[in-house]
Amino acid sequence: MTRLHHALSAGKEINKALTDLDGAIAKAIDAAKASGLPQGLIVAELHGHAHAQTHNMVKA
Structure with a gap:
């Protein structure tokens, strides 16, 4: 899997969840x-x- 979350500035909780x-x-x-x-x-x-999931995000 591509691990893009290493390039993002996210908190420890988000990194753990990912x-x-x-x-x-x-x-x-x-x-x-x-x-x-x-x-x-x-x-x-x-x-x-x-x-x-993409559809749900776009329609929200």
Whole structure:
């Protein structure tokens, strides 16, 4: 995962939350791969969530 948060000036709490999120996503991806999910399906799922979150931010 790209770690852009190192370039941002954010507090320790935000950095920890981002690190925890990054770790959780990486673990979930590893678990999905281990269970045999095709890489394209994993990418599609992540892309769908990113799109939905972007939509929620734009409409707010």
